[in-house]
Amino acid sequence: MAFLEKNVAPELHLLADGDGGQRLTLTGDWTINTIAEAEKAIGKLKVRGARLTCIDLSGVEHLDTSGAWLIHRTRGQLEFEGQKVGFQGISPVRETLFHEIERHHPPAWKPESGGSSVLDFLEQTGRVVVDAWYDALAMLHILGSLGLVVSTVLLHPRRLRGISVAVQFDRSCIGAVPIVALMSFLIGAIISQQGGFYLKQFGADIFVVDLAGILVLREIGVILTAIMVAGRSGSAFTAELGAMRMQEEVDALSVIGLSVTEVLVLPRILALMIALPILTFISDMAALFGSGLVTWAYLDIPPAAFLTQLQAAITTETLVVGIVKAPFMALIIGLIACVEGLKVEGSSESLGRHTTMSVVKAIFLVIVVDGFFAMFFAAIGV
Known part of the structure; x- marks a missing residue:
C-alpha cells in the first residue's frame, strides 16, 4: 500500500x-x-x-x-x-x-509613506463617513428587528424572557446604585461649592440652590448617569455578546432556530430602559443631598432654607424633563452596545476594539441626543 x-x-x-x-x-x-x-x-x-x-x-x-x-x-x-x-x-x-x-505568496513589504497630504486627509475622512453610515444602518437593522420582536412579545407575552430581563436589571441597575449615588453626590457638592464661591462675592448665596436644583434635575443628573451606564453596562453588553460571537454561540442560536434579537438583545435593552430612569432619580436625589450638605457647611444655608428655596426654584416639569430623557438614552446605549458586540470577530483584539468603540459612541450620541432634547423643550417652553 x-x-x-x-x-x-x-x-x-x-x-x-x-x-x-x-x-x-x-x-x-x-x-x-x-x-x-x-x-x-x-x-x-x-x-x-x-x-x-x-x-x-x-x-x-x-x-x-x-x-x-x-x-x-x-x-x-x-x-x-x-x-x-x-x-x-x-x-x-x-x-x-x-x-x-x-x-498565495505574500507581497513584498513596503514602508508606508511618512508624510501626510490633503488627499490622505480626505481619504481618511471619507472612510470615517462610510463607517458611520454602515454603523447607522446596523443600528436601524437592530432597531427594526427589535420592533418585530416587541410586537411578537406583545401578542404572545409568554415569549418574553422575564428571568433574563430580571438578571440584566439586577446587573445594570441594582449593581450600579452605589457608584451612581457616590458620583452624583460628589458632582452636586462640587457644583454648589464652585457656584457658591462666585455668587458669594455678589451676596447672592441663596441662588446656589436654584443653580444646583435646575442644573442637576434637568441636565447633569441624567447625563452623568447615562455616561456611567454606558461605561459600565454598555461595555459589559458588548463584551458579553462579543465573547459569544468568538465562541460561535450566536451562530448556534441561529442554527437551532432562535432569534438572536429576542434571546440576547431584547432582555438587555428592556432592562436598561427600566433601569436608567430609576438610576437618574437616585442620581438627582444624591446630587441634591450633596449640594445641601455643602451649602450648609460652606454657605451657612440650613437644610430648611435649602428645601424652601429648592421648592420655589423647581417645578414638577423640571424633574420630569430629566426623567423623560432617560429611556431614550438607554435605548441608544443598548443599541450601540449590542451592535458593536455582534460585530466582534474571532480575536481578543477585535473584542477590545469594539468594546472601546461602544463606550465612545454611546457617550457621544448621549450628549448629542441631550442637545436635541434641550432644543425641543426650549421650543415648547418647558
Whole structure:
C-alpha cells in the first residue's frame, strides 16, 4: 500500500547544461515527510559564480505542497542572487501547484509613506463617513428587528424572557446604585461649592440652590448617569455578546432556530430602559443631598432654607424633563452596545476594539441626543 512505501531521500545535483551553464536536478521525494532532509540538502547548495539556467524536476517522484513551497523558495533565493532560473521537466499538475503557491505568496513589504497630504486627509475622512453610515444602518437593522420582536412579545407575552430581563436589571441597575449615588453626590457638592464661591462675592448665596436644583434635575443628573451606564453596562453588553460571537454561540442560536434579537438583545435593552430612569432619580436625589450638605457647611444655608428655596426654584416639569430623557438614552446605549458586540470577530483584539468603540459612541450620541432634547423643550417652553 502507498502509506507503507519507504520515502526516497531528496537529492540535488548540479549538472552541466548545453549552453555553458548549469542545471539543478532534483530527485527523490519532496514531501512533508522528507522536508527536513531537503532543507539540509538545499543548505549545502552553492552555485555562486555559475550560470544556473533551470531546475529539473523530472526526477522528482513524489511532490506535495511542502516540497513545492521549498523548491519555490529556493528558486526565489537564486533569482535574488542574480540567477535566471526556470523549471524543466514539470508536469501540468505540478505546474498548477506552483502557480497556486506563487498566487498565495505574500507581497513584498513596503514602508508606508511618512508624510501626510490633503488627499490622505480626505481619504481618511471619507472612510470615517462610510463607517458611520454602515454603523447607522446596523443600528436601524437592530432597531427594526427589535420592533418585530416587541410586537411578537406583545401578542404572545409568554415569549418574553422575564428571568433574563430580571438578571440584566439586577446587573445594570441594582449593581450600579452605589457608584451612581457616590458620583452624583460628589458632582452636586462640587457644583454648589464652585457656584457658591462666585455668587458669594455678589451676596447672592441663596441662588446656589436654584443653580444646583435646575442644573442637576434637568441636565447633569441624567447625563452623568447615562455616561456611567454606558461605561459600565454598555461595555459589559458588548463584551458579553462579543465573547459569544468568538465562541460561535450566536451562530448556534441561529442554527437551532432562535432569534438572536429576542434571546440576547431584547432582555438587555428592556432592562436598561427600566433601569436608567430609576438610576437618574437616585442620581438627582444624591446630587441634591450633596449640594445641601455643602451649602450648609460652606454657605451657612440650613437644610430648611435649602428645601424652601429648592421648592420655589423647581417645578414638577423640571424633574420630569430629566426623567423623560432617560429611556431614550438607554435605548441608544443598548443599541450601540449590542451592535458593536455582534460585530466582534474571532480575536481578543477585535473584542477590545469594539468594546472601546461602544463606550465612545454611546457617550457621544448621549450628549448629542441631550442637545436635541434641550432644543425641543426650549421650543415648547418647558
